[in-house]
Amino acid sequence: AQSVTQLDSQVPVFEEAPVELRCNYSSSVSVYLFWYVQYPNQGLQLLLKYLSGSTLVKGINGFEAEFNKSQTSFHLRKPSVHISDTAEYFCAVSSNFGNEKLTFGTGTRLTIIP
């Protein structure tokens, strides 16, 4: 079984400042890792994913994340945020067997301050 911890439930950031949203996972097997974004009253949109290969993955909207196996982390970063980045961000994990269920974290609400 897998679990995901997102310690920060809310993160306020000034516009154009950098941001890091933290995600730690627990698993007894190798994993795939994902970040999803949910804008108000909308569904889930994939930001980026780690399946294998380079531990630094780049996604849409200028976001990137780094897979750190020794620290079991997959933190999401953006060097300069915009008002439009205001949303809920969910980290998710699945086993790397393929087509397995996703286990989500509790989410981090990112609020951009003008």
Next chain:
Amino acid sequence: EPEVTQTPSHQVTQMGQEVILRCVPISNHLYFYWYRQILGQKVEFLVSFYNNEISEKSEIFDDQFSVERPDGSNFTLKIRSTKLEDSAMYFCASSGLVYNEQFFGPGTRLTVL
């Protein structure tokens, strides 16, 4: 770009009534999933479905729930006798044979009164 669609977008029902939530996965996908998100909480896995049978289900997916792929395009979630605590956003997702990611639909908001 292919996408997962869900209908209706919002369903209001009385406690004890049956509801069917419908999903049309991406056409060449073979793996299908239902998740739910109670307001303000995290997204939770309900069930996965492959080759016309359930692959895995969570503790939430009790006898009140069932899934079906009645034809080649639809994937449905039925709640036989709804409870107040079934009020949530229900997301359908699908993935292809070569696993890359799960594609999510826009969700159906179920409100049980």
